Amino acid sequence: MESRTTGEVHPRERTHFWSEHIGSYEPRMGYRYARTDNFRGETVRQYTGAYQLVRVRSDEIEYSRTARQVREDPDEGYRLLLPLTGEIVVRQSDRETRLTPGTGTLVSFGAPFECLQDASAQAFVLTIPARELDGPLNRRSPLATSLDLSSGLGRVVSSMVSDLHAERDDLTDLQFDAVADRVVELLCLFAASDDRPDAPGHLTDVETMVRRFVREHAADPALTGTSMARTLGWSLRQVQLALQRVGTTPRDLIREERLRLVRERLRCGDCEHLTITDLAYASGFSSASALSTAFRQRFGVSPREMRHAGRRA
Known part of the structure; x- marks a missing residue:
């Protein structure tokens, strides 16, 4: 993890410092400064061999990457902005996207672009290797297309990126990569270009995500198909079709x-100290009787009988 600021150098040298600093970890780009006399900027950078979060x-600046720069200094990765x-x-691929807080976009460094920051x-800028998106998205990444990160799954993605930054001093490289992997996995589901509710590939992704979500939140007594769909950013119908x-x-x-x-x-x-009633409430059931009925139907014995059998074994 490193932090850099233009305050480290004389005001007249700051634009050169900034271009050199950004160029030390990004491929070749162009920089156009609105003011060159006393440019101010700072970065906090976390990085491993797999991911980078900055x-x-x-101050106001325009970054650009030309076709020539793409050819001479190739980088097929993406930046989640x-x-x-x-x-x-x-601006990329003849599209212009205006981003404000609560939105985001995926920018490909394998194609020319312009990026104007006021x-x-x-x-936050998360660097994602191309292989992590091109496969899952079937090379249909929504370049320069706005992503709504204000609710549902988009908000989860945004929150996880913020948490990665907030916990930067307490995360190992392995932990940082694990969380970044998770962010990319969720981003692939959220940004998939083919989101028709009856698309087989999409339904498989939905099923996988739903199963993982249910496993992680099964003990929540308020968990329902509707609440789960809302949190994940899908319709209840999509979840129902996938399952x-x-x-x-x-x-x-x-x-x-x-x-x-x-x-x-x-x-x-x-868990031997827990009563059957305790187990019922701790596992999302409304009562011990509701648990016992469902448990016997599923396993052929009551919870108490299974516990006693385990003690005798």
Whole structure:
């Protein structure tokens, strides 16, 4: 992790310092400064061999990457650009996108672009290797297209990026990469260009994400198909279609995960002090009787019988 600021050098040298500093970790670009007499900027940079996250603040500046620069200094990776304040304008592939807080975009460094940051803008820039997006998105990344990060899955992505920065002093490289992997996985689902609710590839992604979400939140008594769909940024119909393809429903999947959780705790010696009622509430069931009925239907024995059998074994 490193922090740099133009305050380190004389005002007349600051534009040169900034161009050189950004160029030390980004491929060749052009820089056009609105003011050259006393440019101000600062970066906080976290990086490993896989990912890089930079929080950047500066006076007004325009970055550009020409076709010649793309050829001479190739970089096929992407930058996830998330404004925190101000406005950023991105032009790429004959599209112009105006970004403000709560929005974001994916910019390809494998194609020419222009990026104008106003004097009040601060932003996160997450560098993502091309292989992490091109495969999952089938090379259909939404270049210079605005992503709504104000709610649902988009807000989860934005929050995770902010948390990566906030916890920068306490994360190992392995932990940083693990969280970044997760961000990219969620981003692929969110930014997939083919979001038709009946698209088979999309439904497979939805099913995978839903199963993981249910496993992580099964103990929440408020978990329903509707609340899950809202949090993940999909419609309830999309979630239902994804699970219908594999023979289940949101309600059945949630119940199955809760029963699995109870069974694991019944077999865990550290949970022997918990009563069946305790286990029911701790696993998302409304009552011990509701748990017992569902458990017997699923496993052929009551929770108490399974616990006793485990003690005798």
